Amino acid sequence: MTCRKNVSQLTRGEKARLVQAFLDLKASAPSRIPAAQAAVVAGGGTPNRYDDYVWLHNTVGLGAHRGPAFGPWHREFLHQLELDLQQVSGDAELTIPYWDWTTDRDAASPGWPFTTDLMGGFGNAGPGPTTGYVTTGPFGSPASWRMNIRRRGDADLTLKRSRGVPTPAQLPSREEALFGLGVGVPAGGPWPGVYDGPPWNDASTPLTDAQVLASFRKYLERILHDGVHVWIGDAWELDPQGRPRDGGHMTFPATAVNDPVFWLHHCNVDRLWAIWQRRTTTPEHRPQAAGTADPGHNGDDPMVNLATPSWFAAVLHRRPNDVQDHQRLGRYRTDLPGITLASPAVPFGEVPERSAAQMPVAFSVRTCQPVTFRLTGVTGDGFAPGDPDVVTVEHDPVSEIVAALVPVAYEARGPVGMPQTGTATIAASIVDTDGYDAPGGPGAPLTVGTWAVELTATTVAGRAGQAPPVAPFRDAIPAGARPQPGTGPEPDARSLAGAAGPVPGGGRQHGPAGGQGSPVGGRGGLDAVAAAGGGHHDAHGEEARGMGGADDGHGTHEGHEPHGVHDHDAMAFTMFHLTPAGEVVEVRPDEIERDTSGYDDGADPGTAPPVGPDPAEEPPGLA
CATH class of the missing domain: 1.10.1280.10 (Di-copper center containing domain from catechol oxidase)
Structure with missing residues (x-):
């Protein structure tokens, strides 16, 4: 793109x-x-x-x-x-x-x-x-x-x-x-x-x-x-x-x-x-x-x-x-990003008691500028924000769609065999460099979407003496479908979350980022x-x-x-x-x-007019 x-x-x-x-x-x-x-x-x-x-x-x-x-x-x-x-x-x-x-x-x-x-x-x-x-x-x-x-x-x-x-x-x-x-x-x-x-x-x-x-x-x-x-x-x-x-x-x-x-x-x-x-x-x-x-x-x-x-x-x-x-x-x-929630529900499945796991809420994103996803709230017994709770994805010239994977955690401490439900609320924002949309004017953050995602998990009995392992977030993603920053292909959001949705493509994702009628x-x-x-x-x-x-x-x-x-x-x-x-x-x-300084007819034709500073090979920020 x-x-x-x-x-x-x-x-x-x-x-x-x-x-x-x-x-x-x-x-x-x-x-x-x-x-x-x-x-x-x-x-x-x-x-x-x-x-x-x-x-x-x-x-x-x-x-x-x-x-x-x-x-x-x-x-x-x-x-x-x-x-x-x-x-x-x-x-x-x-x-x-x-x-x-x-x-x-x-x-x-x-x-x-x-x-x-x-x-x-x-x-x-x-x-x-x-x-x-x-x-x-x-x-x-x-x-x-x-x-x-x-x-x-x-x-x-x-x-x-x-x-x-x-x-x-x-x-x-x-x-x-x-x-x-x-x-x-x-x-x-x-x-x-x-x-x-x-x-x-x-x-x-x-x-x-x-x-x-x-x-x-x-x-x-x-x-x-x-x-x-x-x-x-x-x-x-x-x-x-x-x-x-x-x-x-x-x-x-x-x-x-x-x-x-x-x-x-x-x-x-x-x-x-x-x-x-x-x-x-x-x-x-x-x-x-x-x-x-x-x-x-x-x-x-x-x-x-x-x-x-x-x-x-x-x-x-x-x-x-x-x-x-x-x-x-x-x-x-400066186009607003197109964002589709690819996992309206996140099923953790069965989680052994006294252990913890992380699962991603997946979004497919079409964007020409950085988009920051923040986990703004989590409800339900045992559910909590994952690490990191702020994820930023950027435009990738190779892929039409990039994947945003926002982790949610579950600690299996509830009654064994009783399904637990909760909700994760996630907001996406950009920095409105023009100030045409954000109430705060140029450079202010602009929320471009908010989603509520259903969470489900069931605590099951673990083996006696089993230590309470913490499953790394990326281990919760099926093998062979783990995203590599800046490369493709990315994991299919449907395989990540078990729900129908657009397929995220390649892209870059990283952790916490700074604020972005008279005549x-x-x-x-x-x-x-x-x-x-x-x-x-x-x-x-x-x-x-x-x-x-x-x-x-x-x-x-x-x-x-x-x-x-x-x-x-x-x-x-x-x-x-x-x-x-x-x-x-x-x-x-x-x-x-x-x-007209420097532009008179007698000026050396090779003399450059006043010019502004040239940006570095990789200029900072977005305009």
């Missing part, structure tokens, strides 16, 4: 393998999409698998943005790219990490991705022909990371980002994320508790604050997603309406995937959607009925650009309804979306449609004839923030402050 990690949890080796996999997709992995091949050749490049993904996002347009398919489309997009990274690297455990921009917001943060050994730094400050050029890190040279699919009029072959390091104040805040997830919202208070609502497709429809705050998809896309694109990409040439004409690749949907940090950003966006899905009582995709929203956005619609199996090496999930369970496609270290306000607010998302004339006087969409406004299907420099690419992402007063306001790219 693979688990997507926070950037802060990556070892140096994991960073190196991820970077190399990206480079290999660009350098040597063959393209699978004929139209993408033609687009890359027209742009002067050599067709490759990575640019297939650039082309898919370049041509999908409104098929994946400004509508209900935003979440499902990008979830499957992430999944397919991750599988290609695994294939090209030969590493089945390689996953896309997530950049949590609500906490890791500057170079001093452990999860800062803009380091020379991961995503590289930001762009030259300019002004001049190399404004925005990234010159540090593994993606800073067109010799190995060439921009083959570009916007019309952009001949730059070098990856471009913000002119220096943007101020962290303009990244989405933890408070904005908490509101979207309904954390701390008063009972009955407004929050985006349903996935989407009318207007379903809102590229050219003015939205009120109330509409954005009532729809999680709109809130996720507008407030938590779009602004990070602008924060990374910047814009240094604006039209009279304040819309970007030139800037970094992440600012424009048509070219955003040229920047590999796209994937780290969208991994976090998908993670937040997954957290919302488990917190809301109405997680299902909306709308379901065909024809309610634009084609590709309804529950059973084939999604645009994701309906042609020959374009992908892996099984394709084509419809929004196919990707609602994110754990089928990619788990996160839009501001300057134009969301009313600006009508101008930004609808058709408008670009700098060349030609009409561009919506979110970088294809000419039909719904994206590109198989058979569309692309070209190397696309003419449906004038749309740019827009940054919005939720104020403490509950208003949605726009922030223009030229209002974002930047630190």
Whole structure:
């Protein structure tokens, strides 16, 4: 079972393998999409698998943005790219990490991705022909990371980002994320508790604050997603309406995937959607009925650009309804564990008088983070907590399921031949590193389950003079089925407890562990979306449609004839923030402050920008 990690949890080796996999997709992995091949050749490049993904996002347009398919489309997009990274690297455990921009917001943060050994730094400050050029890190040279699919009029072959390091104040805040997830919202208070609502497709429809705050998809896309694109990409040439004409690749949907940090950003966006899905009582995709929203956005619609199996090496999930369970496609270290009690009853059987025995209560656990089981209470004559009474199991990359074996003891002191009964109560908990679920906030323990298990035992007569032996816990497990930490196979929980249940797989277990509807306000607010998302004339006087969409406004299907420099690419992402007063306001790219130290055009191209501390090969803790 693979688990997507926070950037802060990556070892140096994991960073190196991820970077190399990206480079290999660009350098040597063959393209699978004929139209993408033609687009890359027209742009002067050599067709490759990575640019297939650039082309898919370049041509999908409104098929994946400004509508209900935003979440499902990008979830499957992430999944397919991750599988290609695994294939090209030969590493089945390689996953896309997530950049949590609500906490890791500057170079001093452990999860800062803009380091020379991961995503590289930001762009030259300019002004001049190399404004925005990234010159540090593994993606800073067109010799190995060439921009083959570009916007019309952009001949730059070098990856471009913000002119220096943007101020962290303009990244989405933890408070904005908490509101979207309904954390701390008063009972009955407004929050985006349903996935989407009318207007379903809102590229050219003015939205009120109330509409954005009532729809999680709109809130996720507008407030938590779009602004990070602008924060990374910047814009240094604006039209009279304040819309970007030139800037970094992440600012424009048509070219955003040229920047590999796209994937780290969208991994976090998908993670937040997954957290919302488990917190809301109405997680299902909306709308379901065909024809309610634009084609590709309804529950059973084939999604645009994701309906042609020959374009992908892996099984394709084509419809929004196919990707609602994110754990089928990619788990996160912050996912709550799945725990099944494999032994609802523990029969000790016959125990000789004046002796003691231990038997395990068995659980099967699917987890991406440590889970601690505590024996919180034992009732019944002769029954007692076993040793240890606290057991922690961890994720094992080899096994889908790990076994948690919590010992319970019985001392045979009751009347001979009289069955004894009791109950063991066991609680499982994790450390909620995000603080999205635990009442105590980040780092507080969160109970994820409590179980009552029936205990039975019968004291039988022993031989005269027999010493009262104490049966070691592991001796109570059938021979040949004793768990070995970190290895498999593990014992079958059904053979351990004599009860039906899922079969625990390999895993690690150890003893006691430490605790673990007002109109839009501001300057134009969301009313600006009508101008930004609808058709408008670009700098060349030609009409561009919506979110970088294809000419039909719904994206590109198989058979569309692309070209190397696309003419449906004038749309740019827009940054919005939720104020403490509950208003949605726009922030223009030229209002974002930047630190240009070390990013002037005269700087040594080999000079690294400020970077945060790199974690050790085995970083402590979980994020």
